[in-house]
Amino acid sequence: MIAPSLATGDGQGGEGRAYTVVWRLHFYAGLVSVPFVLWLAVTGALYLFQPQLDALIDRRYDMLEMRGSAAAPSAQVAAALATVDGLVLNAYELPAGPRSASRVLIGRGSDLYRVYVHPPTLKILKVVPENERLTRLLFYLHGELLLGWPGSMLVELAASWTIMLILTGWYLWWPRDGRGAGGILYPRFSARGRPLWRDLHAVFGFWVSFCTLFLLVSGLPWASSWGGMLKAVRQIGSETVVRQPWTTGSESEAAERVEAHDQHRPAVGGGRGSTMSGTLYGELDRLVPIVAPLGFAPPVLISPPSALSPTWTARSEARNRPLRQSVTLDGSTGAVTSRTTFAEWPLIDQLVGYGVAIHEGHLFGWFNQALGVFTAVGLVVVSVSGVMMWWKRRPAHRLGAPMPRRRLITLPALWGGLVILGVALPLLGASLVLVLALDRWVLPLFPDLAFYLGARSARG
Structure with missing residues (x-):
């Protein structure tokens, strides 16, 4: 043609x-x-309008009645894990405010669930597969037509x-004719x-x-083909596996989850009825008071050791990516062992980060x-x-x-x-x-x- x-x-x-x-x-x-x-x-x-949509959908979980003191984070995680058999902790999200439900991400393999827990009573308010949230569906509709x-x-x-x-x-x-x-x-x-x-x-x-x-x-x-080729080019000459702070489609995202979730420490328990006493998740109670004052841009996620990281990790998942930073922590002492800011990312990751922040409408606010x-x-x-x-x-x-x-x-x-x-x-x-x-x-x-x-x- x-x-x-x-x-x-x-x-x-x-x-x-x-x-x-x-x-x-x-x-x-x-x-x-x-x-x-x-x-x-x-x-x-x-x-x-992802932030506004998420806030609208979750508004009832950020205006809770809070009577009594909040339970320990490890108890909140245990309550979340008791909802679905055989899952492990992916991340504990720091509460957005004093009246907010705790968000606990649990999963195994490619499955990931967001569990809303009432902090004082440990009542489960909502369980939703992460990929079935409205804004995640919009993300996949936009990027891959829900076809993978x-x-x-x-x-x-x-x-x-x-x-x-x-x-x-x-x-x-x-213009070629000088018409004005x-x-x-x-x-x-x-x-x-x-x-x-x-x-x-x-x-x-x-x-x-x-x-x-x-x-x-x-x-x-973010595209499967072009993004995958970019990662392959970056892998040339590198002695370690290149990890990019973005995924190249739902299938690569699921593969990363499988790699991380299925290789937690052997001591990590999970499943219905686990009290978490004496397990790795108990260290979360020591880490939350240390991470909270760091002032990371929300949402802030605290993740246990996994195949992708041998230590506890706290990271900002701010939609404005240049605000993101992370720390690794010693679970037994609570000591911060390393800190990484956006400015320390490789140049290509910074450029992509700025591009994505603008692409998604988060770099410079409402404008x-x-x-x-x-x-x-x-x-x-x-x-x-x-x-x-x-x-x-x-x-x-x-x-x-x-x-x-x-x-x-x-x-x-x-x-x-x-x-x-x-x-x-x-x-x-x-x-x-x-x-x-x-x-x-x-x-x-x-x-x-x-x-x-x-x-x-x-x-x-």
Whole structure:
């Protein structure tokens, strides 16, 4: 579908021929990307308000009646473990306030549960699988369509084509006729029909393109394929296993849980009726009063020794990642044995951390959320206006792609740019090669289909 436009042209100058080629690339990139862009815009806008949604859902557990003193943290953990057979402690979360329920994360293997415990009475208020919380469902809807690894690959492929869409869109947007700012920097609302849709598409596309490109690039480290390759590259020359402070999809997250949960110290008990007396979890009572005054940004989780860490660990899981830090502790004495701040993370982890904090709307408060909403709304406008432009100009019996030219041309800059993009975004590169192969060897066998798709200017 794309190949003919990359190899053909008429007698016009290089600029005109390049414009046609880029237009066709833009058209097909939009064809692939628009449904995903709409989905990601809506789910991403909702996920921006994760803190507010979590607070709304959990509000009843942060306004509890507290009569009497709170039980020891180890007793709270024991009460949580008694709810489900065979589980171990993943983390104890420091209470958010004096009237808050204790949150205890328990699990084994890939399963993880959040248990809400009333501190004075040890009554279990709620048990919910961590992956079934609303904001976690939104996270997986946004990042992998609730399809696991295949969904992550689809989202990454769509994101890669959307990057192509933005880059070609910049080229098409660039003013060439000296007509002024109307339709370039602001829409001409006096226009009607397709010209108005064109203005909306071009203007909103320009203003949201920079934020969109940032969001796409900052999301790639989380994707199964691109993020996995990044980790593999980082592993080259390293004598230890590289651990990144982010996951590359639900399956890698589950694998990390299996590694950590299933290899706790042999002395660690769990399961219904365990009193925790004389076990490792009793050390939690010594550690909570030490961790609480450290002033970590909430939520603060205290985790027991595991395969991933041979000592107790207290860490901030702040949504604003540059605020995160952690300490390791000696469970028998309560001594802090090491401390790591965000500034001590490897540079690549810091860059990804800043990117994710902005991506999720947490780096600079409400303005970050507002900017994210503006971008999401703009993407909806751009997508709808693009569809409307296509709908109003579509010819009969054809998809409506710009028609290919007839004479052979060479566009080294364009080919070079595509090669660079294909290397930087392997799924995009692989899909482009597949499209070229289909166009070269398959579509000629179906001339009517080739004509409909715009790969040939005439049937036969």
